[in-house]
Amino acid sequence: MCLTIMNQKPFVYADINCPFCFVLHERLKNLELINEIEWRLVEHAPSANVQELKYIDILNAEFKAVLDKASDIEIHNPKFMVNTSMLNETLNAVSGSYPDKAFEFRDAIYRALWIDNLDISDPVILDSLLVKYGVDEFEFSEQQQAQLLQWQSDWEKGDFGHKVPVLINGAGDSITGLQNESTLLSFFKNEAVQQVDQYSACNLKFNEKVFMLGNSLSSQVVSSYLSHAEYDFYKLESQDTLLSKALKQNCALILVEHQADPDFEFCKQFRAMSQSTIPVIYYSDKLTDETETQGFAIGVSDMLDVSRQKESLLGRLAMHIRTKHQLDIISGYATHDPLTGFYNRREIERVLQRSWQTACRYSTELTIFLIDVDDLKKYNLKYGYAAGDEALMGIANVLSAGRSEDIVGRFSGEEFLMILHNTPEKELLKIANRIQNNILSRKICYNKDDDNDFVTVSIGIATTSADKVHNYTDLLALADTALNETKTLGRNQAIKLRLA
Secondary structure, X not given: OOOOOXXXXXXXXXXXXXXXXXXXXXXXXXXXXXXXXXXXXXXXXXXXXXXXXXXXXXXXXXXXXXXXXXXOOOOOOOOOOOOHHHHHHHHHHHHHHOXXXXXXXXXXXXXXXXXXXXXXXXXXXXXXXXXXXXXXXXXXXXXXXXXXXXXXXXXHHOOOOOOEOEXXXXXXXXXXXXXXXXXXXXXXXXXXXXXXXXXHOEXXXXXXXXXXXXXXXXXXXXXXXXXXXXXXXXXXXXXXXXXXXXXXXXXXXXXXXXXXXXXXXXXXXXXHHOOOOOOEEEEEOOOOXXXXXXXXXXXXXXXXXXXXXXXXXXXXXXXXXXXXHXXXXXXXXXXXXXXXXXXOHHHHHHHHHHHXXXXXXXXXXXXXXXXXXXXXXXXXXXXXHHHHHHHHHHHHHHHHOOOOOOEEEEOOOOEEEEEEEOOOHHHHHHHHHHHHHHHHHOOOEOOOOOOOOEOOEEEEEEEEEOOOOOOHHHHHHHHHHHHHHHHOOOOOOEEEEEOO
């Protein structure tokens, strides 16, 4: 299909890390428009550490939104982000050296990330793709680098709300976000279309959240610095309010005026009640060595003398935030399964234990699903562990797209544990069947040569009104019993048992 161009060639601002951009790429390909549109690569969050959990959380949320809005497009969540700077340079250089192969290679890069979940910024993986598509003898040029910088500048200065994808048609009109096929056809014919909702585009702008206690002149100075640095800061009225907020919500920093808490009571309580990596920083317009020594002994992360450290204040806070993010990455490795990104067994059991205690306190229903991938071991032996891992990732994507209030962990090699709070018993089998049907509908195959060899799961369900007579381990044991009973019925079964 050839587009009617009025003044310019249509183009799209897009980021490799954006699931909306991948789906748009697929839709334009299906409409045979992709070769008529210039694909301008930008870095959505150039300063982002792609390993930081906050960005992975944003990616997961956007992936869920994509599944809701583009169920017709196959896409798998890689649960990691790649180095777009290096990829953009490579793709642009390939486009300059091999213009006839530019689309084919870009398509391969997108699909390697969003279908095969490969880290395409890994030099070994990227080199193998370059060789496979015969584009490995490209050359970087200053002109191409200047072009990337110009695209980045134009996108950042444009009235696009720092979002991608952005589509510009031949008339110079723009629209942001994911569009359906009919809207795309109309837009690129230069016809008027309606802007989609804000949740159909990626927006990685992320202001760090800061909790603050204090009302003195020093607090006003600190607040002014934070507002100019684009922090989202929240002033709390009391120590109790601050403690409650800090225990329930994650933030980047906690700032406490020493005059408002001269005995460091907040820090004592927070450190005793939480294993959080959040830095707790006290500040004042005048600090003594004795006060600093006392604070550090209790567990204060830093002491700021506002009268002396105005110039370095933001730098010091940024240093603490970087340290927190690094600690979060390390703790993520300790608590999360590296393949699926879910909680690992140790952590999901901790979550279940806390859920049991909460359910006991409020006398509410607590349910767990023990989800087993049918015959995974057999398929691993037949097709290899890589095929088994791919199947697990497909199932993880289905479970990620489920109810937001449910908590999922990888319980063993082929088992997942899902925790459901206060869910009516009559709905449990319906939810389990929906999970099974969604997995079947994805047509996840171990063997690409056998279109009927789809992955299925069996689910053992255990539910109870939590009390102090039993323990969360009793609920686990009952779910295991239910799961074993499903195995006597064949594949893709679900059985529910109640802990009396």
